[in-house]
Amino acid sequence: MNSAAPMAKEIVLIGGGHAHVHVLVNLAMRPLPGMRVTLIARDLATPYSGMLPGVIAGLYRTEQAHIDLERLAAVTGTRLIHAQANGLDRANKLVLLAGLPPVAYDLVSIDVGIEPSLSPIEGAAEHAIAVKPIGSFLHKIDALIAQACEPDGPRRIVAIGGGAGGVELLLSLRTRLLTDARVAGRDAGEFTFTLVTDGDILATHNACVRAAFRRVFAERGMILRENVRVRAVTSDTVVLESGETIAADAVLVTTDAAAPDWFRGTGLELDGKGFLAVGPTLQSVNDADVFAAGDCAALVASPREKAGVYAVRAGPPLAAGLHRRARGLQPDEWHPQARHLALISTGERYAIASRGIFKAEGAWLWTVKDWIDRRWMRMYQDTDALMRRMARR
Ligand SMILES: Cc1cc2nc3c(=O)[nH]c(=O)nc-3n(C[C@H](O)[C@H](O)[C@H](O)COP(=O)(O)OP(=O)(O)OC[C@H]3O[C@@H](n4cnc5c(N)ncnc54)[C@H](O)[C@@H]3O)c2cc1C
Incomplete structure (x- = not known):
């Protein structure tokens, strides 16, 4: 653990998306003295995209495919504000909320997904x-x-x-x-x-x-x-x-997908479709104290399709970048792979794998997908194991 007081004390995460659940855990594992992490979440349960088709097909119960953000926040010592963010006042470093007073930040990260x-x-x-x-x-x-x-x-x-x-x-x-x-x-x-x-x-x-x-x-x-x-x-x-x-x-x-409307009022640079333009460190291209990841962000140097897999993979570099920036250091660059293995289910316990020109199919691929998805969910749902990991840190 780093004992030096951080330069940025208030880290505010907007949205409990796929990248931010990792950030909550990671920052809790290596706290900096005086640093507080706040999560602003419109919904108190994060649906995991990989298991959604299985929920719809009746292969999983709804709660198996959701992360309980209240529990995760409690275990990680995160301040949770159940509210919808609807703007940033960057001059005064405030996150604006619908129906609640604004929240002050030193660093803010946005992982709010898309709008229909x-x-x-x-x-x-x-x-x-x-x-x-x-x-x-x-x-x-x-x-x-x-x-x-x-x-x-x-x-x-x-x-x-x-x-x-x-x-x-x-x-x-x-x-x-x-x-x-x-x-x-x-x-x-x-x-x-x-x-x-x-x-x-x-x-x-x-x-x-x-x-x-x-x-x-x-x-x-x-x-x-x-x-x-x-x-x-x-x-x-x-x-x-x-x-x-x-x-x-x-x-x-x-x-x-469309970008949330409120991005337009932030003064942050947006891509042609209104998504937050970020560099390889996941920092906004015109405000180094604003980070963004997942579907709501557009990686200007290496554009990627909007998929849960990239939102999940952005979690570790985002957490590392916030931690470094909080200590006054330059965040490292992240260059996600251009291709990823997609396991697309056929609505039953059967899946088709796709990567570049590769294709395979079978019930066994659904079993592999199920194993990968459950393993990822356990990291955030099994809060007893998480508490044990935190106690050992
Ligand atoms: C039916 C369906 C199936 C899919 N299947 C797959 C798949 O198999 N594999 C795959 O890779 N991708 C899949 N996707 C895509 C995947 O869901 C998204 O790419 C993924 O959810 C993006 O994650 P995210 O973290 O960017 O945002 P999200 O998962 O959408 O999380 C954003 C969070 O922010 C919160 N939020 C939003 N606005 C605000 C606000 N203003 N203030 C505070 N909180 C806010 C929301 O409550 C939400 O919890 C699927 C999508 C759908 C619709």
Whole structure:
């Protein structure tokens, strides 16, 4: 432990995202005298992205895929403020909160994820279900499944967006919905599942992975509409740019992410889409006391796709950078790998692996994914083990 008093005493973390849960633990393991860590969290449970499709499919209970931030804060000695940040007053070094007094910082880190981007599709905000925030999305999915079990409930389910999130989501939803509907005495044959995307599905993955998922969709009788653009969503249809309509009782939107609006008022440099522009040390390019990581940040030197895996990997360099900056040292640079192994589930205990031109599939890959995901979650859920680690430090 470093006994010198830090130059920065108040470290404020906004958002309990994938990177910040690591920062909480890491900073608690090597405290600096007089340093206080505060977490400002809008939601008190962090959903772990890797296990979300499994929650939707009914393979995990909701609590298995969530980190309890109250417990983690208590164990790590972090001050927790349950509030939504809505601005930064950088001149006075304050985080502005909705409905609460501002919080002073010496260093601030932002890991707040993305907002749903529904505005490009007319009627989507009114008639469709957005995947973010995930907490309310899971409630809406539960409500949709309950309605689908009713005699006159929704039968025609359409997802818009062909990235890994959309593909896994629709496959997982189908598994759970058909299971519950059968139990409720409904005929599985009444349901249709359609995925609409304006390019190829899984456009950032290789052709073998795309072919495997097209096969999975075909085997399950699911409809795949690639290279068609959605113009609007109404109460019972999805309207394509061509004017063609697809009948829909429920529509899920998993298309592009948008940056939180409040970033615009901070004076921090943003990328073309409004995300916080950061350098390789995860510091804002125009304010060295502001760090950002995860989906809300844009690494200007090495842009990466917005995925939980990068948010998770940003945790250690972010914690190290904050610790160094607090001691008046220059944070080290982080250059994330350009490629990562993606294990994409098919909505059951089966997964397809993708990395560059590599593709493999099988039930064993789901077992590997399950092991990796559970191991990561244990670090933040098993607070008894964490307390033992902290006692030994
Ligand atoms: C259905 C679905 C499946 C996915 N599956 C995968 C997958 O298998 N693998 C993968 O790598 N990625 C996956 N993703 C993507 C993944 O969820 C994101 O990339 C990941 O969550 C980003 O983590 P983050 O830490 O940036 O933000 P988040 O996990 O979104 O965390 C942000 C946190 O900040 C809080 N917050 C937000 N605004 C404020 C505010 N103003 N003030 C205070 N707190 C705030 C929120 O409550 C939230 O807890 C999936 C996404 C979806 C929707």
